[in-house]
Every structure is written in C-alpha cells, then in structure tokens.
Amino acid sequence: MKAFAALLDRLVYTPQRNGKLRLLVDYFRHAPDPDRGWALAALSDGLDLKGAKPALVRALVEERTDPVLFRWSYDYVGDLAETVALIWPERPGANRPPALGEVVEALRAAGRGEVPALLARWLDALDPTERWALLKLITGGLRVGVSARLAKTAVAAFGDRPVEEVEELWHGLAPPYGALFAWLEGRGAKPELGEAAAFRPLMLATPLEESEVEALPFEEYLAEWKWDGIRVQLVARGGETRLFSRTGDDIGGAFPDILEAVDFEATLDGELLVLRDGPEGGEVAPFNDLQQRLNRKTVTAKLLQRHPAHLRLYDILFEGREDLRSLPLLPRRARLEAFVAREKPRRMDLSPLVDFASMSELEALRAAARENGIEGLMLKRKDSPYLAGRPKGPWYKWKRDPLVLDCVLMYAQRGHGKRSSFYSDYTFGAWTPEDELVPVGKAYFGFTDEELKRLDKWVRDHTTERFGPVRAVEPGLVLEVAFDAVQRSTRHKSGLALRFPRVSRIRWDKPAHEADRVETLEALVEG
Incomplete structure (x- = not known):
C-alpha cells in the first residue's frame, strides 16, 4: 500500500503528462504482482469495490472521533478521503500495513457487514498519506490526473509496445492482468482474444x-x-x-x-x-x-x-x-x-x-x-x-459553432487533485419571469489559472451559505457560458440544462440583473 500511496501522492502534484507517464512506468516496473495489476485497474476505471461507500466511511470516522469536529473539518477541507486521513486517531503498531492486493482481494471477498472492521483495521495501520490513498481507492475517487488512456500508454511503454497493441487486447483481459504483465516482461505468450465478442479500439476524429x-x-x-x-x-x-x-x-x-x-x-x-x-x-x-x-x-x-x-x-x-x-x-x-x-x-x-x-x-x-x-x-x-x-x-x-449565454454564478464547489484547494466547479443559473434565479448548468473549465485564483477569491468573499464542500454565493457575478444545445431536464428546477457548457469569459463588467433569462433558453430547445 505504501508504494501505491506514494504513486498517487506524486501524481497529484505532477501536472505534466510526461512526468505522470514516467511515474507510472516506474511503478509498474518495481511493484509486485498482483499489486501493480490492481493499481492499473483502479487507474483505468476497471475496479469496482462495492462494499465501501462514502456513507460507511463517514459513519466509521464518527465512531472514532468527535462527530461535530469531523463535520466541521469536512466542511472546511471539502474532501472526504483527505479529511478522514488527517483526523483518524493514530494507533501506531496496531496492525500490519496491508499490501494493495490484500486490500482489494479482502474487500471483494467480504460481506457488507465485514467491511467496517476491515477498513478500521487498515486505517489504524497506515500513515495519513496511505489512509488517503486507501480511501480514494475504495470509494472510487481516484482523481489524480490519469486517464484510462494514459494508464494503458504507461503499461505499453513499460513493455516497449505500441499502446494500440495493448488496447487491442484490453477488453479481453481482466484484473489483475497477470497474463498482460507476463507478456510485457517476456515471461509469457501474448494474450489471445479467441472467440470473444471483444471491443476493438475506435478510430477517433x-x-x-x-x-x-x-x-x-x-x-x-x-x-x-x-x-x-x-x-x-x-x-x-x-x-x-x-x-x-x-x-x-x-x-x-x-x-x-x-x-x-x-x-x-x-x-x-x-x-x-x-x-x-x-x-x-x-x-x-x-x-x-x-x-x-x-x-x-x-x-x-x-x-x-x-x-x-x-x-x-x-x-x-x-x-x-x-x-x-x-x-x-x-x-x-x-x-x-x-x-x-x-x-x-x-x-x-x-x-x-x-x-x-x-x-x-x-x-x-x-x-x-x-x-x-x-x-x-x-x-x-x-x-x-x-x-x-x-x-x-x-x-x-x-x-457547428457553439451558442453563448450570460448566466449568473449561484454555487461553487471545490475541485479535485491540484484544484482541491480552489472553488473551481461552478453552477450557474438564469432568471425566471418572476426574477428568481434557477440553475441551468455546471462548468469547471474554460478559464486560466490566474482567472481561477480570482474566481476563488470572489467566491470566498461573497459566500452566503455553506453545504459541505459547496458554497452558495451572492447573485453578483456573470459568466459568459458557451454550450452546444439546450435540452429538457427534470434534474434542474428550471426544467432546462445546457449541453457541454464551458466558461468562455468572466463578465466582471456586467450587472447580474442583465444576464439572460429562462425564456431565452426555452427558445433554443431543440426539437
């Protein structure tokens, strides 16, 4: 678990693609089987550990710590795994730190009622960084800037093979990918798809x-x-x-x-x-x-x-x-x-x-x-x-060219990875005929790092309510939002949602009451 935690920690703070690639290749070269296979599955979205959900983690930490202190801490930090990793009371020497493969295999074999005891025992044995990595792993929150494609590229580079050759085999393989690593290291034959109705990598434009x-x-x-x-x-x-x-x-x-x-x-x-x-x-x-x-x-x-x-x-x-x-x-x-x-x-x-x-x-x-x-x-x-x-x-x-509307910032949420300290995910809305602001979409890209710092400060200075990692803000900032289409949505109070929205400009100059209205969106609904 120590090596996997160190990998995740370094990936979070390595923004460059080539730097991440080097870290992954080095991990695959030195980590033993089956740990490296389970790590590959986790990084490529191929690992589903159904027994450990965020609600279980919250209940467990509230048994070990002051519930009020935990909730305040979670409200401030905004990330469950990071909060629990830091607040969990240490018990040095309580247990042997588990290997990554041991964690995965134990969780896959455990019944739902056995998971809390397993998790508590592991958290007692690990240091804060390892606890954070464990919780990210089991709750499916591995947001460390590694796509499934990059993980496969690293595996291919480790074996000195074209990534297309690995992708061709990928959907005929299963974690922890023992046959794949054996082939890449020259210890075994190339895996065969046989008669399987297997996926073949698509050609993209x-x-x-x-x-x-x-x-x-x-x-x-x-x-x-x-x-x-x-x-x-x-x-x-x-x-x-x-x-x-x-x-x-x-x-x-x-x-x-x-x-x-x-x-x-x-x-x-x-x-x-x-x-x-x-x-x-x-x-x-x-x-x-x-x-x-x-x-x-x-x-x-x-x-x-x-x-x-x-x-x-x-x-x-x-x-x-x-x-x-x-x-x-x-x-x-x-x-x-x-x-x-x-x-x-x-x-x-x-x-x-x-x-x-x-x-x-x-x-x-x-x-x-x-x-x-x-x-x-x-x-x-x-x-x-x-x-x-x-x-x-x-x-x-x-x-086709995107459409553009002026919307009002309503809520902001902390990001993930290198953005975990910033309010970088923005929910925005439009005005109803009754002059009520209702949400129509959410965006988290389209602005520079410098603009993000200024947006983050504006959110902190204009917060009106707090809901865990989410902040409600005064209706005072207009975002020019580019999007592909408007569609009906039962998930939004407005009944509408923007498709593929992104922030195209921050309208520091525009009063919020001049932003676009729901009637404008209604006229853009396709079909």
Missing part, C-alpha cells in the same frame, strides 16, 4: 480548426453528417452480441432492442440514436430522448416503446471473421454498403454521404446543421485505414 479549413485538400475527403447521439461499436461474434460505448463499456443492457435485432456476424461502428417515428425510420429525436435510456442496467417496456433505439452505421471493422481495418476507407465503405444491402439489418441503416463540390459548399452545410438538428460534419480521407486512437489528419470533426 480531431477537431477541424478554422485555420485549417482553406488548406484542406477537400477532394481527398468524404463527408458525412455528425449525428447527435453516442458513438458505439456493435460486436456479433461466436454466437454472442455486445454493444459497447466509445470507451469500451458494455451498454447492451440498456439497449436490448438493438441486440435482439442482430442475426449476423460482424463488428460495426456507428451512432446510437432514438428515432421519433419508430425503430425503422423517421426523424432523429433530440439527444435528450436518447439520454432517457443511457446509464441503465435494464429498461422498461414503456421506455422501449417511447424511445426506440436505432443504429446509424459509419464503418465496418470485421465482416464475419475477416478483419477489414487495414483497407482504405473507400473499399471499407463499399463493403459496408454491400453488407447493409444484403443483410437488411433491423433497427439499423447506413449513414449517408454528403455530396459537395467545394469547401464553400461544405461551410454552408455546416452552417445549416443546427437548424437541421445535426451536430456538424465528419470529413474522412478516402484512403484512410481504420486506425485505433486519434491520428492527426485522416478524420476531422467539424462541429
């Missing part, structure tokens, strides 16, 4: 910058609409069918109507949508309709009927067992068109190509995308193979 538009050789590209759904991969292999999100999460439980429509063997890339006029055709519904079915383990018959799922196909990776990814885009597109014409897959159709003769035509199509309920355009080189990751140049996404 880079944003097309305005400065690049004029120089782009448009005649070398195909254009498609960028549909407003979620990118998915459908895998039908060996009698098994699975539906994956772009990050490889299995989301098939929420979309049984898609899985039940499969009677072929292939791996397909497409956009998951909801169609308004039925499952086999009709108008694409706003993203909010699709959102009703996301993040569910099961769905009701009512949801299936009201929000029928549909898959709009972009690409074909495997046809049967034949791997098509090395083919250029044009032959792959021809194979996909022939596949759709032959199989006539239910609840699926082919994303049409967009005809254009010049970049000016494309610019006009992009400009009209919003009124047609489309996110923008995709530009794909005709000769591009299907490459994992986000290579620069083969594929571009050219999204």
Whole structure:
C-alpha cells in the first residue's frame, strides 16, 4: 500500500503528462504482482469495490472521533478521503500495513457487514498519506490526473509496445492482468482474444480548426453528417452480441432492442440514436430522448416503446471473421454498403454521404446543421485505414459553432487533485419571469489559472451559505457560458440544462440583473 500511496501522492502534484507517464512506468516496473495489476485497474476505471461507500466511511470516522469536529473539518477541507486521513486517531503498531492486493482481494471477498472492521483495521495501520490513498481507492475517487488512456500508454511503454497493441487486447483481459504483465516482461505468450465478442479500439476524429479549413485538400475527403447521439461499436461474434460505448463499456443492457435485432456476424461502428417515428425510420429525436435510456442496467417496456433505439452505421471493422481495418476507407465503405444491402439489418441503416463540390459548399452545410438538428460534419480521407486512437489528419470533426449565454454564478464547489484547494466547479443559473434565479448548468473549465485564483477569491468573499464542500454565493457575478444545445431536464428546477457548457469569459463588467433569462433558453430547445 505504501508504494501505491506514494504513486498517487506524486501524481497529484505532477501536472505534466510526461512526468505522470514516467511515474507510472516506474511503478509498474518495481511493484509486485498482483499489486501493480490492481493499481492499473483502479487507474483505468476497471475496479469496482462495492462494499465501501462514502456513507460507511463517514459513519466509521464518527465512531472514532468527535462527530461535530469531523463535520466541521469536512466542511472546511471539502474532501472526504483527505479529511478522514488527517483526523483518524493514530494507533501506531496496531496492525500490519496491508499490501494493495490484500486490500482489494479482502474487500471483494467480504460481506457488507465485514467491511467496517476491515477498513478500521487498515486505517489504524497506515500513515495519513496511505489512509488517503486507501480511501480514494475504495470509494472510487481516484482523481489524480490519469486517464484510462494514459494508464494503458504507461503499461505499453513499460513493455516497449505500441499502446494500440495493448488496447487491442484490453477488453479481453481482466484484473489483475497477470497474463498482460507476463507478456510485457517476456515471461509469457501474448494474450489471445479467441472467440470473444471483444471491443476493438475506435478510430477517433480531431477537431477541424478554422485555420485549417482553406488548406484542406477537400477532394481527398468524404463527408458525412455528425449525428447527435453516442458513438458505439456493435460486436456479433461466436454466437454472442455486445454493444459497447466509445470507451469500451458494455451498454447492451440498456439497449436490448438493438441486440435482439442482430442475426449476423460482424463488428460495426456507428451512432446510437432514438428515432421519433419508430425503430425503422423517421426523424432523429433530440439527444435528450436518447439520454432517457443511457446509464441503465435494464429498461422498461414503456421506455422501449417511447424511445426506440436505432443504429446509424459509419464503418465496418470485421465482416464475419475477416478483419477489414487495414483497407482504405473507400473499399471499407463499399463493403459496408454491400453488407447493409444484403443483410437488411433491423433497427439499423447506413449513414449517408454528403455530396459537395467545394469547401464553400461544405461551410454552408455546416452552417445549416443546427437548424437541421445535426451536430456538424465528419470529413474522412478516402484512403484512410481504420486506425485505433486519434491520428492527426485522416478524420476531422467539424462541429457547428457553439451558442453563448450570460448566466449568473449561484454555487461553487471545490475541485479535485491540484484544484482541491480552489472553488473551481461552478453552477450557474438564469432568471425566471418572476426574477428568481434557477440553475441551468455546471462548468469547471474554460478559464486560466490566474482567472481561477480570482474566481476563488470572489467566491470566498461573497459566500452566503455553506453545504459541505459547496458554497452558495451572492447573485453578483456573470459568466459568459458557451454550450452546444439546450435540452429538457427534470434534474434542474428550471426544467432546462445546457449541453457541454464551458466558461468562455468572466463578465466582471456586467450587472447580474442583465444576464439572460429562462425564456431565452426555452427558445433554443431543440426539437
């Protein structure tokens, strides 16, 4: 546990990507099995320890310390793991400090009633940094600036392999990844996926910058609409069918109507949508309709009927067992068109190509995308193979321009990692016809470090109420917020929410009463 805690502590205070990469590679090189495998699982969101929730941790610490003192401390610090790690009464020599693998395996085997005693014993044996790391691990709060992609990149660098080779195997592996580390160290054979219906890393597009538009050789590209759904991969292999999100999460439980429509063997890339006029055709519904079915383990018959799922196909990776990814885009597109014409897959159709003769035509199509309920355009080189990751140049996404509104700051919350000392997460609102301020969204990026310091000071100077790590503030600061769309929301008092909001400017000059109103947002609701 000591080495893992030291790794997390150093990652928090190492902002540079290459610095984090070096720390991870060094850890994987020196940590023993299975500790390094469990660490990799935790850092790549592959570890779910269901027995230890924040409420359990709070109850446990209130048994060992003054509850009032703990609540005051938590209110000031704003982070549960950090507060408990510092306030937990030390009992030097009470127990042997546990190894990381021992913690994970004990929690996975323990019943819910056994977890408090286990946790208390470990907290007694560890120093404050180790207690913090333990609590971050078991509550799933590892926010140390390491993405799943960076963790896999570090593993690949440790074994001197391309990260794409590791990602190709990733979803056929399971923690603590003993076979993976054996292969990377030359002690074992390369893991095989076999007949598994495994996820294959997606090819992603880079944003097309305005400065690049004029120089782009448009005649070398195909254009498609960028549909407003979620990118998915459908895998039908060996009698098994699975539906994956772009990050490889299995989301098939929420979309049984898609899985039940499969009677072929292939791996397909497409956009998951909801169609308004039925499952086999009709108008694409706003993203909010699709959102009703996301993040569910099961769905009701009512949801299936009201929000029928549909898959709009972009690409074909495997046809049967034949791997098509090395083919250029044009032959792959021809194979996909022939596949759709032959199989006539239910609840699926082919994303049409967009005809254009010049970049000016494309610019006009992009400009009209919003009124047609489309996110923008995709530009794909005709000769591009299907490459994992986000290579620069083969594929571009050219999204519609964002919308902008002036909103009023209502609440601020402490951030995580290097921002844990700052109020950096901002909830903002708009005025109702009754001049009440109601929340419409939350943003935590779009400002510089210097602006963050000034925002943090403003929050501290204008706090009106405290709710743990959250501060309510006077309605006096206007944030110019850029966003993609407005959608209906039952989670917000306003009934509305901004999609993909970010702070584009801080309006220190603008009075709060001049900020935008709910009526303005209502007029922007798509669909």
